[in-house]
Amino acid sequence: MAKVRRIQIDKRLRVGGSTSGPAWLRVLTGRATRLGIVLALGACGVSLYGPEPLPYRLGQRIQSPVLARVDFDVPDPTTTEFERRKAREGAPSHYAFDPAAGHRVVASLRALMQGAAEQVSLDALHAADGALKVVDGAAYERVKAFTSGQTPEVIQAELDALSAALLTAYTARDVAREPRDPRSTADWIIVHGGSTEAQESRVVPLDKVAALEEPEKVRKLSESAAACLSEALRPAATALIQERLTSAPTLRYEADRTLREMGLAVDRIPEARFACKRGEAFVVPAAGVRSSVLTTREKELLEAHREAWAGYLRSEAPGAAAERNEARLQTAGRLTLVALVAIGLVVYLAQHHPRMLESRTKCWAFSLLVLCTLISARLLSVQWPDYRELTLAPALVCASAFAIFFPSRLAIGAMSILCVIVVLVSRESLTLLLTMATASSVMAFQLSAIRARTRILTAGLVTAVAAPLAGISG
Known part of the structure; x- marks a missing residue:
């Protein structure tokens, strides 16, 4: 039975490939392989876009001090304004x-x-x-x-x-x-x-x-x-x-x-700067409380520290080479994981919906939909890093398309895999993955059999309730 199953998968992977030659060549030249390569390369390219995201966002609670990994100094507009007002x-x-x-x-x-x-x-x-x-x-x-x-x-x-x-x-x-x-x-x-x-x-x-x-x-x-x-x-x-x-x-x-x-008198006051040495805490929770909310000024310090760290990695300072190698290994590991999950999405598609691979148009439409979803999610996460939930929008749009054009089982499974790719590409947390996967699955399930217009409203309402509940549980 297992042998028959493998033969069926091989046939599905060879769809659109060479009609002669050994089996491995027919698999490598198959349409599924080409689709997997396109999605893997596209997902890796999208993942490389934009800077490394901050581990914190505006309004998040800080429970422990944030230590500087490198010396840096930034303008201190608050102190500068205070000193210049005193001068006036x-x-x-x-x-x-x-x-x-x-x-x-x-x-x-x-x-x-x-x-x-x-x-x-x-x-x-x-x-x-x-x-x-x-x-x-x-x-x-x-x-x-x-x-x-x-x-x-x-x-x-x-x-x-x-x-x-x-x-x-x-x-x-x-x-x-x-x-x-x-x-x-x-x-x-x-x-x-x-x-x-x-x-x-x-x-x-x-x-x-x-x-x-x-x-x-x-x-x-x-x-x-x-x-x-x-x-x-x-x-x-x-x-x-x-x-x-x-x-x-x-x-x-x-x-x-x-x-x-x-x-x-104001002109005689130099611009004040905030200097922090390596190992010093530059974001500290308020005294007497277990946690405090990240302020705009603290977020600016985090961004300045990120830029200083990026400059340190590009420099020839002692220890920078080792840190560069570690950063490259992390990037390579992330890209490898993104590529493997993207290829896994194609394997899942070939196993549960092989007829789609028989049409070149459907393959292009599928790859375009997936890549547009990834690009939109990444652009939203880079443009508005403090509102990471915005990446739910392209994921839900993609889930709706999957639910309309694919069977329910395929839509839910493929969307769950795509959510993993979106989170990896956007470099977000598992909490967002849980929220995104829940909302997408609910959307795909609700739209699987639409026979009335009210069903669309019901799908939107149920998804709107399920998404925040998943976020709270995460």
Whole structure:
């Protein structure tokens, strides 16, 4: 019985081959052999496409540290962005000093002292200069007492002293709350003498700047500026300074200069890099938990480590030759396994559906369907490695075609073998193989005898339920 069975298989394998010569020659030149060679070579070629997949994917739980097999370093955008933001925050704001308010105060005090020397009434002075309305009668009487008998040189010396003091009287609007992003964390500002670059700039602590929103601080600043004058002039000078500084701040925020300096501060920060030595852990589960979810940054580190390892294999570093040989042996073993399973698919086909081998068109259609399935699955796994379940789509399409054109037993068996090839070519796990084989078998079984349109919906529903259950069990 076994001898008869072998004779039948030999006949099936010799279909389409040489009609003369020894039996082994007729088998080698048979259509089944040629089909097996085409599928084996095609599957091996598809398997060689694309990089080595990562052992982890985004969202997967990491239960143990991942150690580096080779030294590598990659840019660290998170640290770089953090340091550069700190640099932007640490850059002080820039202000331009406007001396117009000080000049106006000195001019008003000069007019007040001249009027006092000429015995002009206070009402007349108020009418001539509205800024003098803040000076009351008592303060004016003290000014008149000071100016009587004083020489012009003494009066000018008082005015010069006030001018010098007002050069350091800093008031600003919304100081430390400038319209910049991010807000400055520096406790000082840079004050420039004017609008030209050549003028002197100086560092001014924030506690030396009076905000217009703080009247008490402006009053104290006015008293401090008037302290350089004689005692008799201080009340009037304080009132004049406070009125002028409140209505016209001496500091004007320079947005363009501040943004330019913030940009220069950022440019001085070099790009941060993450360096990892061989044997060090570069992906570690969160402290205090048994496992943690793989993040986008950790996935980038895994990809960088893969590229560094590929570069190490191409280098002439010590030990690289041995690692290259091991990688080549692994590739050769995988290709051999893929070829054997592909040939096994043809043997299964010749044993259970030999009539298909009698038609050259059917053989080409079968090989084209299988190769398209493998190519689609591999492209999906390379393009979207984090969504490996996408490879189920071409497998289910192929299973549907098998179920429609082949008998149920052949479709289920051939599809199970093809699922093994798909998983090997895509370099996926046994969990995906279980899911794919279950879904394909269910699809092929449900579509084996379609007599109503509702059967198609039933097949889709049953497959949709069986596939995730198989994935969960895996």
